[in-house]
Amino acid sequence: MIELKLAIVGYGGMGGYHERELIAENERVTVKGVYDIDEKRIEEAKAKGLVAYESFEEVLKDDEVDAVLIATPNDSHKELVIKALNNKKHVICEKPVSLCSEDVLEMDEAAKANQRVFMVHQNRxxxxxxxxxxxxxxxxxxxxxxxxxxxxxxxxxxxxxxxxxxxxxxxxxxxxxxxxxxxxxxxxxxxxxxxxxxxxxxxxxxxxxxxxxxxxxxxxxxxxxxxxxxxxxxxxxxxxxxxxxxxxxxxxxxxxxxxxxxxxxxxxxxxxxxxxxxxxxxxxxxxxxxxxxxxxxxxxxxYESFYTNFSRVVREGATPIIKNEEVYNVMKLIEAxxxxxxxxxxxxxxxxxxxxxx
Ligand code: NAD
Incomplete structure (x- = not known):
């Protein structure tokens, strides 16, 4: 019962963990491919039989990809997330969502404007x-x-x-x-x-x-x-x-x-x-x-697992376990x-x- 095809952007420590430990166990979500700026990571993805994208734009052009996981260093999240949302992909972003609370508002607005789901992976x-x-x-x-x-x-x-x-x-x-x-x-x-x-x-x-x-x-x-x-x-x-x-x-x-x-x-x-x-x-x-x-x-x-919830939010309009206003409030507290x-x-x-x- 695969409902969502995902592409992973940033296939390092955490991107790999999502693929091996979280998504592999979830019957609703599958990983189609990977994009990383590091050639070594791309080779690892190929060895696993995953699609190796040559650019982020190529990921966004792939109509089979429903959602994108952003698991790159923290300062790159905002740009990648907004670009993916503007290209009509649903987005999961690793924590911290970005570097300041204002960014969360911009990301949330992009999600609303494109009618796409944007969730941050607060796995703990x-x-x-x-x-x-x-x-x-x-x-x-x-x-x-x-x-x-x-x-x-x-x-x-x-x-x-x-x-x-x-x-x-x-x-x-x-x-x-x-x-x-x-x-x-x-x-x-x-x-x-x-x-x-x-x-x-x-x-x-x-x-x-x-x-x-x-x-x-x-x-x-x-x-x-x-x-x-x-x-x-x-x-x-x-x-x-x-x-x-x-x-x-x-x-x-x-x-x-x-x-x-x-x-x-x-x-x-x-x-x-x-x-x-x-x-x-x-x-x-x-x-x-x-x-x-x-x-x-x-x-x-x-509550259900992160990926089950994400796929149900996307497909059934379920309530997200991790809400963007909560993510915003954590960033505000960090600023304080x-x-x-x-x-x-x-x-x-x-x-x-x-x-x-x-
Ligand atoms: P990492 O350095 O191991 O991996 C990052 C990967 O992103 C690298 O392979 C790098 O080549 C790639 N990359 C960098 N810029 C890129 C770009 N513009 N496009 C595509 N790929 C790019 O780092 P990590 O430990 O995996 O951390 C990644 C993110 O995951 C961070 O935001 C971190 O805070 C988060 N993280 C979350 C948890 C958790 O428990 N939720 C745990 C670890 C890391």
């Missing part, structure tokens, strides 16, 4: 670790969440070539930052209130090699987000605090736990512990009967993070950044 909305935290937020198993810490730590610096260069949209805020900010805004059903951030340049690149940002929401939730590329010891991927407990997910292997406060008739007497050169009751571990430790729940996802880091000030987000209705 399907990550199991995120789905578990999103469930905790919604089902209140540890009470209302009031603090969410989301971290991605590595020790390999900035990878690749173009990711080191500002004009290509390099840096970690536009790379991993986009993912974890998208997850946060997708989960929290409340407007952002304030933003405070600090980008890191410890590796000496012209672009950020990580960042820490502190975001507050109107509903009182506080979030700490961090990306680091020189972290030889990782902090947990997620650490969340609710009014009745705490949850931790250490890594993508989903190791972690939930500790929930028990409803006890009377409070147990706190026993002080020795702490360094002093003692403390405040920081003593809770008594055995006052908490229960549970395994993390299994991840559950109520850059601004806060530059100025050293807390950004009053409600006052300065209005949200979009693309």
């Amino acid at each position: 909305r399907w990550d199991s670790d995120f789905l578990i935290i999103r469930d905790l937020y919604k089902n209140k198993q540890i009470g209302d969440l009031f603090q969410i810490e989301s971290r991605v730590h590595g020790a390999n610096g900035i990878p690749g070539d173009w990711r080191h260069i500002e004009k290509h949209g390099g840096g970690m805020l536009l790379d991993w930052g986009v993912h974890i900010l998208d997850q946060l805004l997708f989960m929290i059903d409340s407007p952002v209130k304030s933003v405070m951030s600090d980008l890191s340049y410890v590796l000496g690149d012209e672009v950020d090699d990580g960042f820490i940002t502190y975001i507050t929401f109107e509903n009182g939730i506080r979030a700490v987000l961090e990306v680091g590329t020189s972290n030889f010891v990782k902090l947990p991927r997620w650490y969340v605090k609710g009014l009745k407990g705490t949850g931790v997910i250490y890594d993508w292997d989903l190791s972690g736990k939930i500790v929930v406060q028990n409803d006890l008739d009377k409070k147990t007497e706190l026993i002080p512990i020795k702490a360094g050169e002093g003692f403390t009751k405040t920081m003593a571990p809770p008594s055995e009967e006052s908490t229960t430790t549970l395994d993390l729940p299994s991840p559950s996802c109520e 993070i850059f601004e806060s880091s530059r100025s050293g000030e807390v950004i009053n987000y409600m006052k300065k950044y209005d949200c979009c209705s693309c």
Whole structure:
């Protein structure tokens, strides 16, 4: 039941991943061919029996191609996306959609003017670790969440070539930052209130090699987000605090736990512990009967896969799981993070950044 023929533009790390891991498993979509400026990539495509296009224009002229995936470096997305839309192709674009929020509006307008679908691949909305935290937020198993810490730590610096260069949209805020900010805004059903951030340049690149940002929401939730590329010891991927407990997910292997406060008739007497050169009751571990430790729940996802959704949006007018206004709002937040880091000030987000209705 193939419904969509796709051409991949940019057959590098992520373009190849789409073809091997995402599209190969989806019966509604198939890859017809590939265009890349690198001859090596073209040879790889030919070896797989795919059509090797000689130019982007040739892709756009192929009437059998319904949709185009743009998986090139970040600074090239806008031009390629708008050109494809103007040539009546549906378009998937890799994240980050582009380099600024204004670009999203232009891309969205081109999609509307040509009556074509334009969706950004925010694939980490399907990550199991995120789905578990999103469930905790919604089902209140540890009470209302009031603090969410989301971290991605590595020790390999900035990878690749173009990711080191500002004009290509390099840096970690536009790379991993986009993912974890998208997850946060997708989960929290409340407007952002304030933003405070600090980008890191410890590796000496012209672009950020990580960042820490502190975001507050109107509903009182506080979030700490961090990306680091020189972290030889990782902090947990997620650490969340609710009014009745705490949850931790250490890594993508989903190791972690939930500790929930028990409803006890009377409070147990706190026993002080020795702490360094002093003692403390405040920081003593809770008594055995006052908490229960549970395994993390299994991840559950109520929405379909990215490519099934994309093909249903194109063919049946289904609602996109990733909406362009959400993508715009993430880019706005990224702009506030850059601004806060530059100025050293807390950004009053409600006052300065209005949200979009693309
Ligand atoms: P990459 O360098 O491995 O691949 C990019 C490819 O694009 C290269 O083969 C290059 O030759 C080709 N290219 C460059 N300019 C081109 C042009 N004008 N026309 C055709 N081909 C061109 O980079 P990558 O890691 O695959 O990243 C590509 C995009 O995918 C980036 O936007 C990146 O942020 C995104 N990405 C997303 C995820 C995710 O999880 N969603 C993961 C990795 C990368």
